[in-house]
Amino acid sequence: MTRRDLRNAAIAVLAALVAGPLALAPAAASAAPAPRASLTDIENDLMCTECREPLPVAQSLEADAERSYIRTLIAEGETKSQILKNMVAQYGAAVLAKPPAHGFNLTVYVIPLAILGVGAAILAVTLPRWRRRTRAAARAPDQNAPALDAADAQRLEQELSQFRG
């Protein structure tokens, strides 16, 4: 074997050492599914069921367990809706930050709208009535006001005429 052959063999070994891991890296990356959801995004829709606090701010052991479970599901390539469904299956509907709109939970959605509706209806009835009353009161002469004597009436008229130009 000549020196040239030895040099070529060394270069080939070096190239294999460098290229080998590079060639394997994409294959390893493709083995793990790409994440299709983020922990931060999912956390915002969930509660810590033990401490009854929103999951993003909850610091209990149960909250940590929930987060760890979500990370596992993200690593398995589940979407946000799949993860939320999975969380409900594991922890019950109480894990959702927004309760499902049925049963007693329906009140959460209906009551604010009902209050707004009733408030608007009350305003729609009372506001025109108040305005009518205020205008009528402004137009009507004040019955309780003391009557002006002739001198005062004359002076008032003079002063008003100055403003009228």
Add this chain to the structure above:
Amino acid sequence: MRRFAIPAIAVFVAAGLLVLLAFGVAHQGTSSSIDTSVARGDYPMAPGAHTQLPILGSSGRESLADLRGKVVVVNVFASWCPPCLAEAPILEQEQRRLVKDNATVLGVTYLDNSSDSEQFVQQHDITYPVVRDVSGSFVKGFGTTGVPETFVINRQGRIVALRRYQLAGDWLQQTMTRVLAQST
């Protein structure tokens, strides 16, 4: 008459909201009636005896009613809870004694996901049956708000002893000796 219509509607709506609030608070609150009854010696029937709960790691279901005739130690636990971790060996040790006396521990996982619960069961070599209460409806009947909690149910299906929080000392062993002696 018409001038009273709007105040009447407002009062009606406010009263309705107060009723709703009272209903919500009453349903969220904790119940200590079982504790009081047991302390008085007036043993109440175990609630939710016919509630079929999924068995951990299986497609089957089990209820307390299925275990009627046995003394049952219901232990509510979660894998993330350190006190549950600490009492697991006590319960398993007791289970090995109980099987000879037609009695059993029944683990109920609460606020826990099934994979973590299964891991917990494997790590602690738990041999007693474990069911899952996903919605919490079963344990809420017992007034449970956290984990761990333990309830002893006699052969007639009545709660005869309970312990909120972690089992300590030889409470379980002493209680079971007494309950089993009463049951025979």
